[in-house]
Amino acid sequence: MISRIGLAISLALALGMVAFGVIRVGWLEDLEVNYGDQTTLRESADGGEAVLGQVSLHGGTHAQFEICAGDPMLPERWADAMELQLRLDGEVGLSIALDEEALARVRRNETSGCLSLGSGPVRDEGAYVVAAVFDELPSEIADVPLRTRIIARRELGDMDLTVVVCVWLSSMLLVVFLALRAREKSGKNAEPASRVPAWGRVLGGLFAMLVIFFGIGFVGRGAAVGLASGVSLGVCEVLLGLALIGGVSLAHRADRCGLVAPERFWWAWFPAAGLAGVALMLLAQLSTRLVPSTSTSSVELFVSWPSGMLSFAALAVAAPLAEEVFFRGFVYGALKKYGTWVAFLGAWLTFVAFHGSQTWGQWGALLGIAVTGLGLTGIRAVSKSTLVAATAHLVYNGLLAVQAFL
Numbered sequence: 001m002i003s004r005i006g007l008a009i010s011l012a013l014a015l016g017m018v019a020f021g022v023i024r025v026g027w028l029e030d031l032e033v034n035y036g037d038q039t040t041l042r043e044s045a046d047g048g049e050a051v052l053g054q055v056s057l058h059g060g061t062h063a064q065f066e067i068c069a070g071d072p073m074l075p076e077r078w079a080d081a082m083e084l085q086l087r088l089d090g091e092v093g094l095s096i097a098l099d100e101e102a103l104a105r106v107r108r109n110e111t112s113g114c115l116s117l118g119s120g121p122v123r124d125e126g127a128y129v130v131a132a133v134f135d136e137l138p139s140e141i142a143d144v145p146l147r148t149r150i151i152a153r154r155e156l157g158d159m160d161l162t163v164v165v166c167v168w169l170s171s172m173l174l175v176v177f178l179a180l181r182a183r184e185k186s187g188k189n190a191e192p193a194s195r196v197p198a199w200g201r202v203l204g205g206l207f208a209m210l211v212i213f214f215g216i217g218f219v220g221r222g223a224a225v226g227l228a229s230g231v232s233l234g235v236c237e238v239l240l241g242l243a244l245i246g247g248v249s250l251a252h253r254a255d256r257c258g259l260v261a262p263e264r265f266w267w268a269w270f271p272a273a274g275l276a277g278v279a280l281m282l283l284a285q286l287s288t289r290l291v292p293s294t295s296t297s298s299v300e301l302f303v304s305w306p307s308g309m310l311s312f313a314a315l316a317v318a319a320p321l322a323e324e325v326f327f328r329g330f331v332y333g334a335l336k337k338y339g340t341w342v343a344f345l346g347a348w349l350t351f352v353a354f355h356g357s358q359t360w361g362q363w364g365a366l367l368g369i370a371v372t373g374l375g376l377t378g379i380r381a382v383s384k385s386t387l388v389a390a391t392a393h394l395v396y397n398g399l400l401a402v403q404a405f406l
Contacts, residue, residue: 002180010171010174013173014170017166020163022224022227025307025310025311026224029223032307033063033150033152035151037147038145038146040143041137041138041141042137048133048134050134052131054129055150056127057126057150061121061122061153061154062119062120062152062154062155063119063122064150065117065130065149065150066117067117067130068146069146072110073106074113079099081098081134082138085129085132086118086128086130087128087129089126089127094117122152130150153306156306160306160310161402163310171320171394174321175387175390175394180261182255182260183261202330205240205331208240209237209326213233223302223305223307223310227314227315231319234322237323238321240330241257241326241329242254244334245329245334258328258384259325259329260384261385262385269383270387276375277391277393277395277399278395280371280372280396281400283372284369284371284372287364287367287368288362289364291367293361293365296361299312299358299359300362312401313402313405316398317394317397317398320397323393327351328377328386331350332386348377351369351373351377352369352370376389376392376393
């Protein structure tokens with residue numbers, strides 16, 4: 001009875017904190033601005049000025065303003081050609097004369113140059129305008145493409161860290177009460193007959209997950225949608241794993257997915273799994289530092305914004321149990337009849353393959369995932385419990401997620 005109540009409370013807490021996380025991520029997204037517009041002085045000139053960019057910013061965010069030209073912006077062409085102004089609702093808040101001192105700060109190459117106009121906290125909400133002011137249109141640079149870039153974001157704070165920690169702790173509690181429940185009642189029965197062989201069920205499950213994964217990608221984009229979609233994907237992983245593993249009852253299906261406590265010294269396996277999670281985290285960090293990247297991965301781009309970082313961190317501490325049920329529960333459990341090594345390789349390789357698209361190009365991170373998957377599958381094989389592997393997975397993901405805030 002206690003385990004049932006605990007399961008219900010921890011599940012409700014996890015779902016409630018994830019829902020709050022989706023709302024929080026959506027709020028952060030609404031505050032974020034990534035503005036980039038291109039024009040020329042001749043195209044936008046009106047009298048003695050040209051509006052190069054305009055955007056509405058929210059108070060409490062941090063903003064950066066930059067002008068880039070399709071020209072190296074050498075002093076002999078640009079010196080004293082104009083004055084750049086940053087205005088709020090018509091009032092000048094910042095003015096930079098393009099003299100030699102300002103042009104010395106330009107980051108340039110053979111074909112372009114960029115000048116930072118400044119950065120700092122946005123105290124007042126309103127329409128911010130970047131304008132060029134001149135006595136006479138500078139004909140020599142009048143047709144040079146000018147791109148104004150304005151980036152604004154609200155940095156993550158204690159509230160966001162609290163959301164991640166609460167999701168993490170509720171997920172850990174869920175594993176604890178699942179282990180207690182498994183000690184109270186086990187559905188051990190003979191394997192039921194099935195017309196579909198185990199390998200066919202595994203292939204069907206993997207194909208279904210691919211369809212759901214790519215299908216969710218068409219629902220919409222954004223960090224809030226990403227968090228909601230990721231949790232939905234996790235629910236699908238659990239339902240598919242329990243449905244396809246086969247069994248005469250839910251308890252039997254859970255047993256076949258490894259949702260059991262280890263038979264001997266079950267209480268010692270979980271702290272040991274926590275230590276294994278710490279070791280895997282350190283190995284993953286070492287892999288990331290030692291192996292160079294050849295391109296920017298989709299995950300790197302996603303977490304470069306605060307909303308994306310919060311979304312990814314919250315999902316990282318919500319998804320491990322679902323992933324363990326599917327990969328080291330269903331895939332491993334179904335393939336076990338063909339031998340431990342077949343089950344081991346099947347669970348490990350499919351886990352790495354499903355994560356490969358996220359870190360493609362960031363080879364150190366991909367190696368870290370491969371090493372982590374190897375360790376988690378080894379824990380599952382030795383302990384004969386998906387819950388032990390889930391504990392190590394939660395510690396691993398949780399530490400990485402919390403570190404992102406420090």
